[in-house]
Amino acid sequence: PVTGARGKKRPVVVLADDGAPASDVAWAWLVGHRWEGWELQAVTVRWAALAGGSDLKPSRVVTRRPPQETGLSACDHVEETGDPRVVLLGRSDADLMVLGCHHRGHLAGLWAGSTTEWLLMQPPAPILIARHGHPTQSVALCVDGSPHAQRALQAFWELPWSREVALSLVSVDDGNTDVENSLKVAGAALPAGIWPAKVVRLRGPARRELVEFARDSQIDLVVMGTRGLTGR
Secondary structure (H helix, E strand, C coil): EECCCCCCCCCCCEEEECCCCCHHHHHHHCCCCCCCCCCCEEEEEECCCCCCCEEEECCCCCCCCHHHHCCCEEEEEEEEECHHHHHHHCCCCCCCEEEEECCCCCCHHHHCCHHHHHHHHHHCCCCEEEECCCCCCCEEEECCHHHHHHHHHHHCCCCCCHHHCEHHHEECEEEEECCHHHHHHHCCCCCCCCCCCCCCCEEEHHHHHHHHHHHCCCCCCCCCCCCCCCCC
């Protein structure tokens, strides 16, 4: 762990960077925000079956230098060899892991390929999948009363810029969720002085309803747990 002058661990944001256009988008998103006191580690994994072996999938090391205004206290480039899924799964020291999105379309095609799908099964840290490179202005906080949703909200409030965006608190009645209780619990856990601009109640399959809401409301960032009440 990286520590500051008083011995306190500095937060770490890990950028999974294979040099592809999706990583460029993730980088643009990352440097579009303030990260005072955070450290950045850009991790490039040379995908090989064995250490010293030939590449199974090409990756390109890109030297990235964040603008000074991001406030990042350090920016390190790390190169690893092996299976990216295994390497990134071992980064439980990260406070946030940022990946690009290699697919377009609805939520079923949201993930950044097999590596991200693998990480979402047992996430080593909070994961952000960047589908655009502009600064976040609007955020949907999706709640269903599950511990996963609560942890996602806690991770979001750790971000330095989380108090500067327009918030929508969203819950979906999908037959499993107590919408009113979920909204009540989430509202009580909001930081002092913070209240969402919108409280939204939706009805239907959560996957469909959340995607439609995010699209119609032009939401920049959706905060949600990797699993819901049913464990899926």
